[in-house]
Amino acid sequence: MSDQIRLAQPADAAAICAIYNHYVETTAISFETETVAVDTMAARIAEVRAQFPWLVFEQQGAILGYAYASKWKPRAAYAQSVESSVYLHRDAAGRGIGKQLYSRLLALLKAQGVHLVIGGIALPNAASVGLHESVGFIKCAHFSEVGRKFDTWVDVGYWQLNLEQVTS
Secondary structure, eight states, rough: OOOOEEEEGGGGGHHHHHHHHHHHHHHHSSSSSSSSOOOHHHHHHHHHHSSSEEEEEEEEEEEEEEEEEEEEEESSTTTTEEEEEEOOOOOOOTSSSHHHHHHHHHHHHHHTTOOOOEEEESOOOOHHHHHHHHHEEEEEEEEEEEEEETTTEEEEEEEEGGGGGGOO
């Protein structure tokens, strides 16, 4: 069985939780403080998939990462702007999986008429910054001490990518 990137299904929720909950429990990368239940994740997948792609990277039947986009803000004028998220299994970093997921996600969003993709990154996070910049995102904002997790204040930076300026 070869590597594949495909649309996520609610049945993928347990594998996605296994990836995501590691970050919830052990890092400030996610600002959630409680792990996400499988049924909650399945509902999130369905909600996102109603409007935007949610992709998984699968290798030999195992999900090693995922990427999706969701509404940036609820007001109508924001309709062509989305926020993106990419998470990899903790043992899958540095293998190009994030870039593959992002490349496919960005192509699908561009075809869907999305204008701007926004990535929020809890800082410091050199791997995520590197991933975003490798696919063309540029830093546009930095909020100091905007979140608090594990008794530590955490900064968040924002990167953006105008899909109308992407040629590939």
